[in-house]
Amino acid sequence: MQSELAFSADDLALTRLAVSPMWEVVTSFRLLITGSPHPVHRPWLEQVRPRVAAAGLDAGWLAQLIPASGHLADFLTPxxxxxxxxxxxxxxxxxxxPVELVLHDIDLLGEPRRAAMRADPESHLAQVCAEIETYWELALAPYWARIRAVLDADVFHRARQVAERGTAHLFNxxxxxxxxxxxxxxxxRRQCILSRETAGRGLVLLPSVFADTVLTWSCPPEPPQLAYPARGIGTLWEHRPVQRAEAIAAILGRSRTLLLTELEAPASTTELAHRTGISAAGVSQHLTALRDAGMVSAHRAGRSVLYARTAIAESLLGTAA
Incomplete structure (x- = not known):
């Protein structure tokens, strides 16, 4: 099966690149619910899957709207x-x-269990958004600095391709x-046919670290979207040695530098205290100072709080992608 999307001069002029948090929500959640291992994302899956299951998200609205294969609910990626x-x-x-668009997507998914959504779409749409916010805090926000760095690097690379070699090279x-x-x-090998007759003008290209194939979205008069696997995901979760640790410690102090180093993956105060030997009270005090300085972020995960390095800290430690 093959889709063909024709381009006029205006369509090319309206083609652009973007980064979308919701595309990462959709593609990462689909990866999670497949239950299979992944050669690149295994560290992330091992950390996130228990949190998502504990929150009941693997059996909620997202699980109904994002099946393991086939059509996705398009209203989730505006x-x-x-x-x-x-x-x-x-x-x-x-x-x-609009309610009619939500119902259209529900009909395409074609599962009887979605009858509740059809009965009260506005109320259940609010529940879907609440689940998305919870999922974001558990699965993506603690890792967003790393993910965003890869996505931004891909956008920069694609923009440079267009500038140096033209749009044809970019698409190929x-x-x-x-x-x-x-x-x-x-x-x-597209499941859904995309053509200019059934799509809006232009095209939005969206890199995704969790997509393993090309995904499309079309809802005229909006431009069609094309999500594709981002470059550089092979090193996304690899351990990255901290550069200039001694020099950074001279400014931040050894304890705070140690905590930033240990936040290679998001962790709680208790975990950090256990790994570093610093008292829980001391860890909490240092994390508060680092958070006030914009170097760590805090994310609720059930009864605990996960701390993660921000893009500022990643850059300071010399680990930015």
Whole structure:
């Protein structure tokens, strides 16, 4: 099966790149519920899967709207109105989805258990957004600095491709299932047919660290979306040695530098105290100072709080992608 998306000069002029938190929500959740291991994302899966299960999200609305394969509920990935919308902005767009579009997506999913959504779509849409916020805090927010660095690097690379070698080279390099010829983007082995007749003008290209294939979205008059696997995910979860630790310790102090080093993966106060030998009270005090300085972020995970390095800390430690 093959889709063909024709481009006029106006369509090319309206083609753009964006980073979307909701595309990462959708693709990462699908990866989680497959239950299978992954050669790259195994460290993330091992950390996140128990949290998601403990919160009951593996049996909630998201599990119904994001099946392990096949069609996804398109209203979960609204068209990004800017290059890098926040999760809050995308959730606002989801809440504002017309009821008829929500019901259309539910019908395409075709499962009897979605009858509750059809009976009261507005109320249940609010529940879906609440689940997304919980999932974000558990599964993505603690890792967002790393994920965002990879996505931004991909966008920079693609923009440079267009500047140096043209749009045709960009399209031909995105994914093996895509090819560009005669002002037409062709997609092979697609489950859903995408054509200019059934899509809006232009195209939004969205890199994703969790997508393992090309995914498309179309809801005229909005431009169609094409999510593709981002470059550089092979090293996303690899251990990255801290650079200039002694020099950083001279400024921040050894205890705070040690805590930042230990936050290679998100951790709680108790875990950090156990690993570093610093008292729980001391860890809490240092984390508060680091949080006030914008170097760590805190994320609720059930009864505990997970701390994670921010992009500022990643850059300071010399580990930014």
């Amino acid at each position: 068209s990004p109105g800017e290059p890098a919308p926040t999760l809050d902005a995308e959730l606002a767009a989801i809440r504002a989805t 390099d995105l994914h093996k299932s895509l090819s560009w010829d005669d002002n037409t983007l062709r997609m092979v």
